[in-house]
Amino acid sequence: MKDWLRRFMMGRYGSDQMNKGLLIGALAFLVLSWIVDWNLLWWLALVCLGWSYFRMLSRNIGKRQQENRIYLQKTAALRKELQFQQRKWQERKVYAYFKCPHCKAHLRVPKGKGRVMVRCNKCGREFEKVS
Ligand SMILES: [Zn+2]
Structure with missing residues (x-):
């Protein structure tokens, strides 16, 4: 089973900071959708989750690394503020x-x-x- 997974993931991108952000976003949208009972939030959670899986299983590693670089640039101020608050x-x-x-x-x-x-x-x- 573990070997099968290793073979399946070979040559694929895997996870990075942007994927972590997408999963946190998916979870946040999901929890919000329970609280306010708004269908759009549930769909946004699904989109975040789907996007995260797409990136994880992607074989276009250069493109995913470029996306992650842009993500890190765009969220630098927010991440710095969160670290400061922590x-x-x-x-x-x-x-x-x-x-x-x-x-x-x-x-x-x-x-x-x-x-x-x-x-x-x-x-x-x-x-x-x-x-
Ligand atoms: Zn001063």
Whole structure:
């Protein structure tokens, strides 16, 4: 069985970040379609799933790699923001996060230090903050 699958997948593209995105999209559309009972969402979930399988089984590897490159370029800002939010959540007990009032840069200070003077490492200005 495992050997059969290995032979079947030989020369095929397999999975990548775009496929992962498509599967997450399919799952999101599916869950949404249960909540709002809107048929279009179910169809969108099916399209995402079908597209993901098409890409996984495709033998046109160069074209799929090019699609993945474009996908990574288009979603770079979103993925960066998600990583930042994840980091903020993981460090929520250790660091207080806030934005610089002058340049809007993200800053963090150790939590529980009371009033602290913060120097923005982007614009260099200083301001007081409670951590
Ligand atoms: Zn600043």
